[in-house]
Amino acid sequence: TSMDYGEFSEADSGYRATDLSTLAPQNIQASNDEFRDKVTISWDALQGAASYKIFKSETAAVEEAMELVTVESATTTYDDLAVEPKTAYYYWVKAYNPASESNFSSAAEGSLYSCSWFTTKTPNGAATFCL
Numbered sequence: 001t002s003m004d005y006g007e008f009s010e011a012d013s014g015y016r017a018t019d020l021s022t023l024a025p026q027n028i029q030a031s032n033d034e035f036r037d038k039v040t041i042s043w044d045a046l047q048g049a050a051s052y053k054i055f056k057s058e059t060a061a062v063e064e065a066m067e068l069v070t071v072e073s074a075t076t077t078y079d080d081l082a083v084e085p086k087t088a089y090y091y092w093v094k095a096y097n098p099a100s101e102s103n104f105s106s107a108a109e110g111s112l113y114s115c116s117w118f119t120t121k122t123p124n125g126a127a128t129f130c131l
Contacts, residue, residue, distance in 0.1 A: 017099035018048025024103040030110025039110035049095035
């Protein structure tokens with residue numbers, strides 16, 4: 001005779017994702033007047049995060065920010081190459097996992113290195129410098 005054990009419940013790995021809903025990434029920084037071709041954004045890792053989304057705006061209003069990129073949890077820096085000279089950018093980071101998402105980080109302002117162009121006479125004509 002065979003025994004009928006009924007239906008089995010679904011398997012459970014025992015993993016419980018951290019609730020990120022009351023947390024936010026900390027120490028967000030953006031390079032300001034440092035590089036000529038990018039703004040580098042960095043932040044501290046948030047325990048329980050599976051990924052991060054970086055948001056960007058030309059104003060300090062987070063409501064106007066657009067999602068820039070999603071990076072995996074092992075990444076805590078990103079180089080934004082879509083930047084223009086003499087423009088300030090504001091960045092925010094949110095952490096995500098299968099169970100929840102964090103609040104926005106505080107804003108970090110970043111910009112390209114801007115220089116002043118100078119032309120000076122030289123024995124062979126003129127030279128232009130970015131200082």
